[in-house]
Amino acid sequence: MKSFIPILFAAIMLAACGGAKQSNESQDTEPIPSEETTETENVEKPQEIEEAAKENTEEAVEETQPVYKLNEANWVIERLDGSKEKNVLITIDDAPDKHSLEMAEILNRLGVKAIFFVNGHFLDTPEEEERLKKIHDMGFAIGNHTYSHPNLTQISEEEQKQEIVSLNKRVKEITGVSPAFFRAPFGMNTDYSKEIAAQEGMMLMNWTYGYDWEKKYQNPDSLSEIMVGSPYLTNGANLLMHDREWTKDALEDIVKGLQSKGYSIADPDLIEAPKRAN
Incomplete structure (x- = not known):
């Protein structure tokens, strides 16, 4: 009985360590957005920039048309x-x-x-x-x-x-x-x-x-x-x-x-x- 207790204790400790490692690995694999990723997502595509510039130009021309x-x-x-x-x-x-x-x-x-x-x-x-x-x-x-x-x-x-x-x-x-x-x-x-x-x-x-x-x-x-x-x-x-x-x-x-x-x-x-x- 005395020899069984240390063995049981060792088994419990091993199980706990394995669970902790699995939990940490799970957290590590969750994607964290970097500055580079965020900036890339927010960068407008060339076509979007061109269309926005065209709209602004058209608005400016509209505003200055003689009356x-x-x-x-x-x-x-x-x-x-x-x-x-x-x-x-x-x-x-x-x-x-x-x-x-x-x-x-x-x-x-x-x-x-x-x-x-x-x-x-x-x-x-x-x-x-x-x-x-x-x-x-x-x-x-x-x-x-x-x-x-x-x-x-x-x-x-x-x-x-x-x-x-x-x-x-x-x-x-x-x-x-x-x-x-x-x-x-x-x-x-x-x-x-x-x-x-x-x-x-x-x-x-x-x-x-x-x-x-x-x-x-x-x-x-x-x-x-x-x-x-x-x-x-x-x-x-x-x-x-x-x-x-x-x-x-x-x-x-x-x-x-x-x-x-x-x-x-x-x-x-x-x-x-x-x-x-x-």
């Missing part, structure tokens, strides 16, 4: 799809003087776009440069309004070129992008200024109406009333405003007043570039 064209006979914008949806274009001259940045912030808060036409003599200081950069970074279109705001019909062709081209270079230095639009001071173009604007890839632009330089409209209430109630307010109207304190103070009422009349504010980036002869 409007500019009628150079009367400077209104017209919808390319021929629909009767009412739109107006907001433009602001003499930027970035004292009030342009705040005007851009107001428009941005209201969710509407505009063109800010820039003069070079408002880009003389780092503070003025920063204003322009902020306006551009908010997504507003930048236009060329000449370097020093001369009457182009009264200066030489060489001076006209300098006024236009030097400002384009200055704007590009600050924003990284050249202006897409050109508006001559006082709306007075010459054949040569039109030629230079075309060479620089800019769209010519004048306006339908504006009032903020007239003394009787140099207060927010009168200005907002006439801008919304003007007899010249029609579908596609091209509205001219300036960097002025009273215009800044009237701006929100002008936008909301136009919208209450059923007008949408057009995005200038969606205006079709004109086809120019080579």
